[in-house]
Amino acid sequence: MHPLYTYIIQSLSGLYPDLEVKALAKGILTDVFGFSAVDLYAGKDRNFSTKEREKLEDILSRLKRFEPFQYITGETFFLGHPFYVTHDVLVPRPETAELVEWIVRDYASQEGLRVLDIGTGSGCIAVSLARLLPRSSVLAWDVSEAALSVARRNAARNGVNVECVRVDVLSHIVAMPDADIWVSNPPYIREQEKASMDRNVLDWEPGLALFVPDNDPLLFYRKIAELGSKHLSSSGVLYYEINQAYGRETVELLRSMGYRNVELRKDLSGNDRMVKAERP
Numbered sequence: 001m002h003p004l005y006t007y008i009i010q011s012l013s014g015l016y017p018d019l020e021v022k023a024l025a026k027g028i029l030t031d032v033f034g035f036s037a038v039d040l041y042a043g044k045d046r047n048f049s050t051k052e053r054e055k056l057e058d059i060l061s062r063l064k065r066f067e068p069f070q071y072i073t074g075e076t077f078f079l080g081h082p083f084y085v086t087h088d089v090l091v092p093r094p095e096t097a098e099l100v101e102w103i104v105r106d107y108a109s110q111e112g113l114r115v116l117d118i119g120t121g122s123g124c125i126a127v128s129l130a131r132l133l134p135r136s137s138v139l140a141w142d143v144s145e146a147a148l149s150v151a152r153r154n155a156a157r158n159g160v161n162v163e164c165v166r167v168d169v170l171s172h173i174v175a176m177p178d179a180d181i182w183v184s185n186p187p188y189i190r191e192q193e194k195a196s197m198d199r200n201v202l203d204w205e206p207g208l209a210l211f212v213p214d215n216d217p218l219l220f221y222r223k224i225a226e227l228g229s230k231h232l233s234s235s236g237v238l239y240y241e242i243n244q245a246y247g248r249e250t251v252e253l254l255r256s257m258g259y260r261n262v263e264l265r266k267d268l269s270g271n272d273r274m275v276k277a278e279r280p
């Protein structure tokens with residue numbers, strides 16, 4: 001094993017689970033410093049400049065403060081494709097990829113769909129749907145202009161068109177688009193859950209993307225469903241990523257608003273995570 005690999009492991013040991021420390025050590029040396037995995041495991045030496053050494057120390061000190069590795073490198077992969085991430089956007093999660101896969105399976109044979117992604121963040125959902133649904137037109141909303149600029153860069157990076165517009169979905173919206181699919185992974189963590197959250201999320205990811213008031217955890221789901229019941233196309237479908245603690249409540253909310261064929265699904269970890277519902 002390369003001595004730098006061992007050095008990184010020693011520096012981070014005890015701060016993260018062992019497997020994660022190993023993954024970080026490999027990620028730092030291969031993704032950031034361009035080591036090949038073979039050279040790394042063979043312990044093959046290569047010149048490591050003073051500048052590289054300084055950069056490594058900077059990365060380690062940021063990891064010691066639990067900054068997510070994706071923010072340090074400025075990018076991540078979602079459904080196998082590269083996405084820029086900054087502190088203005090949530091790091092895309094694997095559960096969200098499962099939601100995108102559900103939509104793509106449902107609409108595999110259809111072309112020219114109109115899609116609206118509400119709370120687009122990095123644009124991971126919007127950009128992936130633009131890439132995977134042939135000839136679709138995709139509109140992405142977010143209240144954060146900084147997030148929208150990341151989403152625009154990600155659309156360009158992945159070679160797709162996504163129209164990114166600043167909209168506060170909780171306020172009065174003047175122009176509602178016609179769309180066949182509405183998808184949203186809105187903020188859904190209650191303030192009271194902060195106490196049990198990992199520091200890498202709590203200290204570093206944008207609060208605007210995460211939290212809802214304790215007394216109204218379904219705030220975004222209700223508001224978006226209200227708009228959808230009037231403005232989704234007549235055969236339109238709503239897809240949500242949800243808080244695992246609120247599967248039943250979200251389903252009941254949508255049924256009570258007249259949505260049809262409401263379906264709740266679990267993610268790969270077995271938690272209630274996604275809901276699909278047809279327009280009333």
Ligand SMILES: C[S@@+](CC[C@H](N)C(=O)[O-])C[C@H]1O[C@@H](n2cnc3c(N)ncnc32)[C@H](O)[C@@H]1O
Nearest residue numbers: 119120121142143144168169170185186187209
């Ligand atoms: C949980 S993040 C999801 C980001 C991305 N769609 C994903 O799945 O990784 C929620 C997003 O909703 C945005 N947001 C928060 N409040 C909003 C509002 N009132 N109107 C529109 N977007 C909002 C946040 O800026 C954030 O980007």
